Amino acid sequence: MTDVTTALAWLPDFIEPLLTWLPIWAQILVSSLLKIVLILVPVLLGVMYLTFAERKIIGYMQVRVGPNRVGPRGWLQPIADTLKFLTKEVILPTNANVYLFIIAPMLSLVPALAAWAVVPFLDGWVLADIDASLLYILALTSIGVYGILVAGWASNSKYAFLGAMRAGAQVVAYEIAMGFALVGVLMAAGSLNLREIVLHQSGGLFQWYWLPLFPLFVVYFISGVAETNRAPFDVAEGESEIVAGFHVEYSGIAFALFFLAEYANMILISTLTSLLFLGGWLSPFDGLDWLTELPVIGLLFGNGLHWLLIKISLFLLFFLWFRATFPRYRYDQIMRLGWKVFIPVTLVWILVMGFAMFYTPFGHWFH
Amino acid sequence: MAEIRNYTMNFGPQHPAAHGVLRLVLELDGEIIERADPHIGLLHRGTEKLAETKPYNQSIGYMDRLDYVSMMCSEHAYVRAVEKLLGIEAPERAQYIRTMFDEITRILNHLLWIGAHALDVGAMTMFLYAFREREDLMDAYEAVSGARLHATYYRVGGVMLDLPDSMPKYKPSKWHSEKDVRRMNQNREGDLLDFLEDFTNRFPGHVDDYETLLTDNRIWKQRLVDIGVVSPERAIELGFTGPMLRGSGVEWDLRRKQPYAAYDKMDFQIPVGVNGDSYDRYLVRMAEMRQSNEIIRQCIDWLRVNKGPVKVDNHKVTAPSRSDMKENMESMIHHFKLFTEGYCTPRGEVYSAVEAPKGEFGVYMISDGANKPYRVKLRAPGFAHLAALDEMSRGHMLADVVAIIGTQDIVFGEIDR
Numbered sequence: 001m002t003d004v005t006t007a008l009a010w011l012p013d014f015i016e017p018l019l020t021w022l023p024i025w026a027q028i029l030v031s032s033l034l035k036i037v038l039i040l041v042p043v044l045l046g047v048m049y050l051t052f053a054e055r056k057i058i059g060y061m062q063v064r065v066g067p068n069r070v071g072p073r074g075w076l077q078p079i080a081d082t083l084k085f086l087t088k089e090v091i092l093p094t095n096a097n098v099y100l101f102i103i104a105p106m107l108s109l110v111p112a113l114a115a116w117a118v119v120p121f122l123d124g125w126v127l128a129d130i131d132a133s134l135l136y137i138l139a140l141t142s143i144g145v146y147g148i149l150v151a152g153w154a155s156n157s158k159y160a161f162l163g164a165m166r167a168g169a170q171v172v173a174y175e176i177a178m179g180f181a182l183v184g185v186l187m188a189a190g191s192l193n194l195r196e197i198v199l200h201q202s203g204g205l206f207q208w209y210w211l212p213l214f215p216l217f218v219v220y221f222i223s224g225v226a227e228t229n230r231a232p233f234d235v236a237e238g239e240s241e242i243v244a245g246f247h248v249e250y251s252g253i254a255f256a257l258f259f260l261a262e263y264a265n266m267i268l269i270s271t272l273t274s275l276l277f278l279g280g281w282l283s284p285f286d287g288l289d290w291l292t293e294l295p296v297i298g299l300l301f302g303n304g305l306h307w308l309l310i311k312i313s314l315f316l317l318f319f320l321w322f323r324a325t326f327p328r329y330r331y332d333q334i335m336r337l338g339w340k341v342f343i344p345v346t347l348v349w350i351l352v353m354g355f356a357m358f359y360t361p362f363g364h365w366f367h
Numbered sequence: 368m369a370e371i372r373n374y375t376m377n378f379g380p381q382h383p384a385a386h387g388v389l390r391l392v393l394e395l396d397g398e399i400i401e402r403a404d405p406h407i408g409l410l411h412r413g414t415e416k417l418a419e420t421k422p423y424n425q426s427i428g429y430m431d432r433l434d435y436v437s438m439m440c441s442e443h444a445y446v447r448a449v450e451k452l453l454g455i456e457a458p459e460r461a462q463y464i465r466t467m468f469d470e471i472t473r474i475l476n477h478l479l480w481i482g483a484h485a486l487d488v489g490a491m492t493m494f495l496y497a498f499r500e501r502e503d504l505m506d507a508y509e510a511v512s513g514a515r516l517h518a519t520y521y522r523v524g525g526v527m528l529d530l531p532d533s534m535p536k537y538k539p540s541k542w543h544s545e546k547d548v549r550r551m552n553q554n555r556e557g558d559l560l561d562f563l564e565d566f567t568n569r570f571p572g573h574v575d576d577y578e579t580l581l582t583d584n585r586i587w588k589q590r591l592v593d594i595g596v597v598s599p600e601r602a603i604e605l606g607f608t609g610p611m612l613r614g615s616g617v618e619w620d621l622r623r624k625q626p627y628a629a630y631d632k633m634d635f636q637i638p639v640g641v642n643g644d645s646y647d648r649y650l651v652r653m654a655e656m657r658q659s660n661e662i663i664r665q666c667i668d669w670l671r672v673n674k675g676p677v678k679v680d681n682h683k684v685t686a687p688s689r690s691d692m693k694e695n696m697e698s699m700i701h702h703f704k705l706f707t708e709g710y711c712t713p714r715g716e717v718y719s720a721v722e723a724p725k726g727e728f729g730v731y732m733i734s735d736g737a738n739k740p741y742r743v744k745l746r747a748p749g750f751a752h753l754a755a756l757d758e759m760s761r762g763h764m765l766a767d768v769v770a771i772i773g774t775q776d777i778v779f780g781e782i783d784r
Binding site: 058062159162235240241243324327332 | 374376382383384398485486487488489490491492495496499580581584586587589590764765766767768769
């Protein structure tokens with residue numbers, strides 16, 4: 001299993017001498033914890049400022065300015081929001097199942113954060129470089145819906161119950177489409193390991209999987225939007241029909257956890273889409289040696305974390321853009337889109353891929 | 368087998384899509400509506416009874432508060448009823464001003480409707496776009512009456528004052544620099560008519576924007592097409608009026624069928640729908656906004672060249688001018704009598720109806736010869752529409768009820784009265 005060198009792999013050099021006095025297992029434990037902190041702190045900060053970015057960007061799309069009162073140009077708004085959530089009372093409805101009611105927000109947040117364990121940020125920069133990381137991701141994103149179901153059930157409210165039912169059906173439908181889209185990636189890369197999938201795409205913009213797997217790319221991202229219950233698929237919240245859906249009875253920090261989970265999932269889906277279809281940290285100019293060998297800007301054009309961040313931001317922008325543009329689907333229309341459009345599209349494309357890879361001379365397009 | 372019970376859900380009165388204080392008791396089979404039972408009365412203020420206890424002039428303000436998004440149209444129906452009782456006719460300029468403000472009101476109402484309807488269906492950007500344009504029209508309201516919503520601008524025998532010859536302007540502040548203010552005041556340099564003309568030039572472009580966002584949007588169409596279908600025969604039976612009736616394909620518009628004010632001199636078209644579904648009603652209202660814009664433009668052209676009085680000269684009914692009142696004993700007495708006792712009307716009963724943005728808004732009035740009406744009955748279009756909610760939403764899904772409430776353009780001020 002893991003030894004100390006892999007555990008310390010991408011931590012700064014000065015950490016190692018600080019830990020040598022500890023037993024081996026403790027060294028691994030401490031360095032893993034450090035890595036978790038290194039991953040989760042930026043993720044949670046990202047969530048905080050994603051809420052701010054959302055309000056600002058949608059504000060500008062709607063010809064208004066968005067929050068601009070707390071701190072310079074509103075930059076402290078997320079901190080004010082957090083403080084407000086923390087100081088508010090968590091109301092327990094009289095007939096709610098208290099145990100489930102409290103555990104539900106955690107149940108939805110924990111998988112959203114745990115999934116980051118297998119996400120590679122650079123070659124080797126990953127907490128757990130396991131071979132079945134794709135399966136792990138699929139498993140954890142599916143668990144997230146239990147939080148919603150349990151919340152809707154435990155609240156003992158009709159609105160929340162309807163929201164939970166909708167969320168359950170929706171996630172099941174889109175999970176399948178997402179799974180099939182991943183099968184395409186798996187076939188192309190020949191690996192379930194996210195790091196290897198990314199490395200398989202090296203060689204510049206046109207080697208990334210978005211081109212040969214274009215239908216799967218589109219299906220995967222849209223299913224991702226549906227999976228995170230974001231507009232136009234936000235029927236589980238259904239602002240104008242069932243008010244806030246599954247979290248209608250939640251307040252204070254318990255509500256904030258759902259909120260956090262939703263935004264953490266948005267970032268996760270964006271990251272995964274970047275990794276699977278847009279080559280993760282790979283530069284679009286990969287392969288153009290004259291460009292990457294330029295003195296200073298060459299570093300920018302070369303592979304690096306900044307490319308991953310740019311791609312994630314792009315997808316997050318899409319999330320917000322959708323929300324500002326589209327009306328909400330009706331519940332049965334979402335189902336129809338999932339079952340009758342996305343799943344057949346992915347299935348057909350997998351067949352096309354399989355056929356092309358083994359029986360036609362165009363197989364190399366898909367590798 | 369276990370007994371299967373329907374799911375009863377209370378929708379409102381505190382619900383983001385209840386458009387005020389609608390309380391719906393929904394009987395659901397899963398998400399399918401088996402029965403929708405609207406409960407009304409939570410905004411009842413007894414307007415009809417109040418109007419019966421006050422001299423005629425003092426009830427005009429109540430009319431604004433009925434349908435609080437189409438204020439001046441309700442005023443129009445009321446002042447026309449009293450004028451009919453008295454047998455007087457407002458001067459022509461007043462008629463044109465009323466026509467213009469009726470159409471401004473129509474646009475105001477339809478803008479709020481499209482914003483709220485789109486928000487109910489989930490497209491929230493529309494709401495803010497619509498409010499951007501409403502702002503200009505509200506400024507026009509404010510310029511003539513001093514109030515942005517409850518104008519009380521129409522008076523028996525005309526309108527309160529002639530159109531102002533200057534628009535209020537923005538002033539530089541901590542938030543707006545000189546340069547910003549110059550840009551914001553660009554269309555406010557002339558009089559109200561110049562300001563409105565600038566608006567009529569811009570507005571078709573804005574409607575194009577709305578249509579780009581919605582008309583061909585697949586989700587928007589999926590949510591509206593074939594939702595809440597009402598056949599033309601059924602629409603007439605249910606007492607539908609306005610866009611709800613025209614959406615079903617019945618060409619009925621009081622502005623054309625029983626012209627009042629200056630509508631007989633206006634050149635405009637009446638859009639009608641084909642299928643009678645929510646999408647057709649959406650298209651009808653969008654087309655109506657464009658037509659209203661044309662009517663406003665025609666009124667502006669007429670009002671520019673034709674000056675004249677804006678209220679009748681009979682000071683038993685309209686207030687004398689301020690300066691007259693200070694110098695002339697008779698005017699002084701007129702003023703005092705008008706604002707205390709009011710005026711008496713001949714015995715009789717009248718019904719006057721206008722094509723309000725939501726449909727036929729009518730005022731039925733019986734006078735026993737006193738200075739206040741013996742009985743007032745208000746005919747609110749929304750009441751008949753809401754009564755059809757059960758029929759329109761039966762068999763649809765929960766989310767469709769919200770779309771149907773949106774397409775009915777419900778406002779509780781007029782339904783509960």
